[in-house]
Amino acid sequence: MFGQVLYDVEVDVPAGDAWELYGTLQLAKVVQEGLSPMVEKVELVEGDGGVGTVLELTVAPPPGAQGPMIYKEKFTKIDNEKRIKETEVVEGGLLDFGFTLYRICFEVVEKDKDSCAIKLKIEYDVKEEAASSASMITSKPLEGIASVTTSYLLKMKNANAN
Structure with a gap:
């Protein structure tokens, strides 16, 4: 069973500035700091931030799970020209609940020279026998990342303006 969840936000910063965050490892650091204690830990396992980079995340358990959830995600696509980045869970996490795919896609779209839209998407596929696990997928992680x-x-824009 395939599904997706979308969340978009407009930001009054140039698309290039937003991509400098979303297209790099800096995103993991900002998310960990900003979403603590929900995101307990993000560790670089391998890579330099390019395609093939693997991170290990420790997050608060989803509804119905016991204890923190630990999983690895891999950067599977980074397109600096189109400003698109995709990560997929490759070990643990929701894969342990019958999911065969859990992918987060980030896209930064220029609106004008001083603003952009950030499009966030979760794509997932879950085995038919675990279809009830699909209820674990919500827009909350995307909303948290966007916020x-x-x-x-x-904050960076204002600091650079002074």
Whole structure:
């Protein structure tokens, strides 16, 4: 069973500035700091921030789970020209609940020279026998990421203006 969840936010910063965050490892640091204690830990396992980079995340358990959830995600696509980044869970996490795919996609779209839209998407696929696990997928992680990164980007913009 395939599904997706979308969340978009507009930010009053240039698309290039937003991509400097979303297209790099800095995103993990900002998310960890901004979403603590929900995101307990983010560790670089391998890579330099390019395609193939693997992070290990420790997050608060989803509804119905016991204890923190630990999983690895891999950067599977980074397109600096189109400003698109995709990560997929490759070990643990929701894969342990019958998911065969859990992908987060980030896209930064220029609106004008001083603003952009950040499009966030979760794509997932779950085995038919575990279809009830699909209820674990909500827009909350996307909303949290968007809130934290928007605040960070606006803070950086204001700091650079002074």
